[in-house]
Amino acid sequence: MKDVTQLHEGWSLRHEGASLPAQVPGCVHTDLLAAGVIPDPFLGRNETEIAWVGRRAWSYGTELAHDSGHERSELVFEGLDTVAEVLLDGAPLGSARNMHRVHRFDVTGRSGPLEVRFGSAYDEAERVRALTGDRPNVYPEPFQYVRKMACSFGWDWGPTVVTAGMWRPVRIEHWSTARLAEVRPLVTVDGATGHVELRVRTARTDSGAGRPLTLRATVAGVVAETSFEGAETVLRLEVPEPELWWPRGYGSQPLYGLDVELLDGAGTPLDAWSRRIGFRTVTVDRSPDAHGTGFTFVVNGVRIFARGVNWIPDDVLPSRITPERYRTRLAQAADANVDLVRIWGGGIYEDDAFYDACDELGLMVWQDFLFACAAYPEEQPLRGEVEAEARDNVVRLMPHPSLVLWNGNNENLWGFRDWDWEEPLAGDSWGEGYYLGVLPRIVAELDPTRPYAAGSPWSGSWDHHPNDPRHGTHHSWEVWNRRDYADYRTEVPRFCSEFGWQAPPAISTLRRALPGEDLAPDSPGMLHHQKAEDGNGKLDRGIERHFGLPEGDFDRWHYLAQVVQARAVAAGIEHWRSHWPVCAGTVVWQLNDCWPVSSWAAIDGDGRLKPLHHELRRVYADRLLSLVPAEGGPVLALDNQSGTTWHTTVTLRRLTADGTVLKEAALDLEAAARTVVRLVVPASLLPDAAGGKEFLVADADGLRAVHLPVYDKEFAHPAPAYDVRVEAADGGAVVTVTARTLLRDLLLQADRLAPTATADRGLVTLLPGEEVRIAVRGWTGGDPEAVRAALFTVGTV
Template sequence: MTTGSTGQAGNDDASLHAVPLHEGWTLRHRGEALPARVPGCVHTDLLAAGVIPDPFLARNEREVDWVGRTDWVYDTVLPARATAHERTDLVFDGLDTIAEISVGGAAVGRTANMHRGYRFDVTGRLAADTQLSVLFSCSYDAAEAVRERLGATKEAYGEDPRPFIRKMACAYGWDWGPSLPTAGIWKDVRLEHWSTARPARVRPLVTVDTATGAGRVEVRIDVERTASGAGLALAADLRVGGVDATTVFEGDEAVVVAEVPDVALWWPRGYGEQPLYDCEVTLRVADGPALGHWARRVGFRDVVVDTRADEHGTGFTFVVNGERIFARGVNWIPDDVFPSRVTSARYRERLTQAAEAGVDTVRVWGGGIFERDEFYDVCDELGLMVWQDFLFACAPYPEEQPIRGEVEAEARENVARLMPHPSLVLWNGNNENLWGFRLWDWDKELAGDSWGEGYYLGLLPRVVADTDPTRAYWAGSPWSGSWDHHPNDPAHGVIHSWDVWNTTDYTDYLNDVPRFVAEFGWQGPPAYATLRRALPGGELVADSPEMLHHQKADDGLGKLERGLARHFAVPAADDFDRWHYLMQVNQARAVATGVEHWRSHWPVCAGAIVWQLNDCWPVTSWAAVDGDARLKPLWYELRRLYADRLLTIQRRDGAPVLVAVNQSRSGWDPEVLLRRMSVGGEVLAEARVRLAAGARGVAGAAVPDGLLPRPGSRTEYLVADADGQRALHFPVRDLEFAYPEPSYDVAVAELPDGAAGVTVTARTLVRDLLLQADRLSPEAAADRGLFTLLPGESATIRVTGWPSPDRAAAEAALFAVTGTSTGASTETDEGTRTGTTADTRA
């Protein structure tokens, strides 16, 4: 029996023949057999057979808990095929998770890691009607067995199985995800017939001399040989960028190098193009036939992370091809709690949504998986820099065997697998575990037991240095760079900002200038149509049992409502339409507060990665794209916040300052129209201010005298307009401002491209107007999110997927901030007016 990396060999030559094993599978449990899909998982097979209800709907998650606590068997019949090859391997690219593999009734291997592949020698075992069986054991039982073997105390680790099994951690639930641990053959499976030798591992080290424009590809090849290939001279041919190179060798390792002149550089989106080069390696007998072929696309770029100390602390800045970059990012979680359902098309759709929101950095979070190659292919093409976590999150992890061996094996395999991708810019050791050691008192609870530090500061950086020395490694997120500073010190390295969401207010983002923010965010509910599908029947109510079941954060509803209460009156739970709209507004406002502040402090602050882009099921969460792939108002706000050019009003030394943030490659010198406005629409003062922000720079200017609203005024505000951008400054919170009842006209017309145009003309100030297009039709989508109109202004919202455009329906789907929320008397320019109860629907 042999186990190890699946390798990366191709199947497009006569010497290696691969036979996919995706058909004819059954799933068995206690004697009952069902059709099974491979790749797939137990839950999706049970769903397809009608055995279980959809766990994403209502509270069905509870009804299917038994599935993850059960053993399952997958069976198929292996194809009997006469072959002249010396060796036949059974290859699994991914098994989830604890499995015993049997061929013809005899065990050939066992697995204990979802995050790596396995290869088993089955030479001579294939006859007519040979059965292949994969028995998946309950992951809870397997984790508990490891815990008992290690003598780990439940006082230190709780009941959590995650640290004791190399399985997708969020399968057991998270504060945005359900607890649905599954089992199954979640990646491809095949038979590989081969002779003499095969390329077992191929590692391309791609570098570029930015001064001369010359690229270098150094390919390191590990081979596996049969008895006939022992000691035989082999050759490795490399072809990349029109350059050919060859090396001849007799051992099991080889290096072949190609120097490619005048390469076109790969850039992050917004900084240049993303040229990709075919890189091909052929293994052959020296002066003889080909044995195996490997092919990937590579890109030439130079990436470093500048973590030098300076007068502000310790920096953390991505530098690509010599260009310093403010990272505009999103955190990525598995796009489905059942990852085998995520197709290549779904990867492309979701990552395109990220790119269209102005994102240039995607952090693959450590509680999920190493995504399939197609994910990174799309990032290569779109210019999305990938920050890749190793798979450790929010828990102490024992460093003893057998876990340590599995950790090293998965790390070496996945570093080698992913290193061809130019989009990959950083390996990160863990999510919140170095921080957690201090924050959650692990040192006291563990009483000296191992908890993962040896992985993050020892094993993993060594694996990266051995396997992929072209990329930077960072020990954790957050991490200050050493134990000399608190792991989450804003002045050093990378931070996570969660006190704001958990305990304070989003205006507290303004209290410091971190060097890099790798996690921050605010919750908001999914789209109305998503909730309607996920919670069928009855009226939607904010605190209904079904709604609360789709809110996984600890005291999530309480945090949402306390966060809202600092800015708006909290609607009654059964006033769902108003509650839903205001929560989405608050989510967008919170993220905007942070991003505008941090971008205005470039280059001291060099990145913001919002939590999170996507959801793995329909849920109230921090996501910008909900579990049914609908865009929340936050997504549209990110598109504004992450644009190359951003106009904002920030406070400096207690006074509002006009700031132009310019991340484009050319200078930006906008003439900004500033107007001090009354709540009734009168222009009280006006001026024009010229800003001059150089390429990739920031420029600021004080607001001229007479333009600032009176301190504490509830009836005056400042408007800044330039080049189609608008920034607003209100001297008090929404809760205190004397918003008028919004008044506007609505017209609906067919646009030349067949979409519907909803034109809104404001008669009053209309703050944060939102058309919830999915209320018009579940398939409908709008081209814009929240926006503000001044009296007399008009805007047209383009709506697609709306089969029967109708003005009354459009009016019912429009929402805006209105009224005052205190009910107290509020000043106006004419005197006083009686406050009205806040209402958000026009």
């Protein structure tokens, strides 16, 4: 049987003539941090102080012992970041130029000092640029010339931390006769029968060539085997009446162990492979219709409105991301009623632990191939790396039932059309051949069970503008960049795969990341941790439109920026959900951060939830009640994405700012499963915008929607008055706030009570006499005044 030895111990990093202890998996930055050589790049403006690390060459070393008990020994690197030469006892074994693929070297019968020399990714990028010629991109760094995590070179939410090292496991495999080189399970469902077609490729030693082998597979109690003599074989299993895997909210997520054994002619085990699979069908309906060209996920025959978030690497030093951290972050996504996670093309193909968690949580995964915001050369040496990388990762990830889409790139088809690329390219390659040729061919060959899209955004063909909202997927960025969030309501995209609004991170995150700084929107550390072009200007304009800009009051600016973020994203989702099935999904930019930064994330760089996260839980719930502004007055929308009919009574109240009810009506409504009911609000209930003293509230089944006909700064908000009561509870406290006036977007920033404290809800609007109970964990104090200092509302005291 094949023996595997992990090579994670005994490594050293050579620095300035000395040897430092090295952690594998890891990277140069993590080792230098552990040795105290560099400061934490996440704190203050340290990012600039450690920039030299990415421009240096580095060397790792250990001792490789020889095991002579097998015919073949292979040294396997699951991830070399990125430009590496591997030497054993001073002699070259081979090289690597791609962070995103596995590298394997024959070390049979050899031992001695093992050295891995890493060159600067900058140097490699410049070498390739000299060979292929210059290409445009949206950032001043050369990330498209090297197959490395693009956001290592910085992004509009991330620092420039250009890593190097063995960022994934290293091992020695010892084997004889043959091993499993590739196992591809094609899992399909036909009626009540599940099918697993195993396509297997083997590697053989010289003595094993041509010898008969047996392949045996087991799944759900079904066993099949076949004998073969060549390098490849196919084995088929049929599973009667398997339980189907469903996205969360649509059913359960049963997973079946699939075990594969390779045996020699005498029945002696040679190698084994095990994964979990799920039985389900998935397609994307891209049929033309009266509205344009659709883009609707269909799982097990059920059409789905995708409630999605975009995912970036959870740490700019990705070797630090543990399975537990993946689980926590993805559980937070599920807690926000998310059912789809798009892995963005400027990051990485994530660890299997990511996809395992998605399999179990019912989170559909949209996987970008790793191309983002740039024109990519299609010549060698990149073309061969791109194909090898795609093959590696399609084969590795295809067992996961959560994976529902392969996507060719992020914004590059759009960029070619709209970002002034065509003229400077002058006919040079820019990636189109990857997205419309190489990648769909590889997916069709290796994983024909899943749909492929050429890019995001993409209208389906060059017959339409790549970012036409009427066709395919759409990115909505004009609103954040130049307009008011109300303008999300001016169009109905078929599938909005990117849109978002920025906000600063939690106050405790800022205090940790900017120690000793007198916080202000334009303080040095705040500006350094704001990477978007005119990011603070856009934040200020968003606040100014709705509230007026608070001068000299950072705490209030911070709160209002987070309110605007939550409201902006909610405005888009409420509007687009109300137009299901014309619009079939929204994917918010973004779920997470890779460091402490002002960004579009719902979860900040320290893992704290912004108000946006709680708002996503509301607007992504199966049942959503909303008042969607429209020409002529708000539309009442009941969006029922649950599997059962929603019978409810909606109470509509037209009120004045002091809580006086001017008009009230009760509507008995019914929304069938997976449908939306839209009603024009009766004229008698429409609040009068003149004077800014009236508003509209809709309530049903504990859900609430609020509509103000004017901006908040034009509304007669009363000075907020409320009572606070604090009660002890296991591991924390329960805070009860009782309103004596209208409290608009009341928020408890629990981390102001203690850095580890969390609250179970975000923004809430209370009418006079109403109360809300907020569960706080991580704080056991009982001081109501401390709570008052952590409470904010739109109305000023």
